Amino acid sequence: QQQVKQSPQSLIVQKGGISIINCAYENTAFDYFPWYQQFPGKGPALLIAIRPDVSEKKEGRFTISFNKSAKQFSLHIMDSQPGDSATYFCAASPGNTPLVFGKGTRLSVIA
């Protein structure tokens, strides 16, 4: 119930392409869904977040798509760049409680 399942585990995308990472959850009490970007040896940085009353949120090249009925949400990175190469974590929480993290996706953007 507390799990957030993330896929794929790793992803290789050509420069300029679209990177898509998916997450699924079971706990219907989850109502906050952020995505974090982490570079090696650094702490995670908040990228973008969504709440269930919205089906899509876009910030620059990053878009979250949210499907409440399917209990799924995804991160789309448009025009992917080598500098986007990092590990991405989806997360979720019910209200103001600690986040539950997915297992992460290692993204490599190649030229």
Next chain:
Amino acid sequence: GAVVSQHPSRVICKSGTSVKIECRSLDFQATTMFWYRQFPKKSLMLMATSNEGSKATYEQGVEKDKFLINHASLTLSTLTVTSAHPEDSSFYICSLPVRTSRELYNEQFFGPGTRLTVL
């Protein structure tokens, strides 16, 4: 967002010694902070919730006598790894929940992490 610092960024210690890791909130009051542990190429696992002026709340399986948390002020939480062993080697990260103007709920901002290596 909020700025969170950690000190030290890296520490190497001998087995059996204790190591203290500091987590500071630089621009928001921190009545609550979270401590996570992350093993190489793995996800973040919540260890404990640090509460200002009261006892920390530990997650199941985390030894409270081994991982001592002190949250004595609104800007500082410390994690002390006591009697460290090689299996405690990991990346320790703190986070600060902050209610920013763009979200009704608390967003979590993470520190840069502390790499602990126990020899």
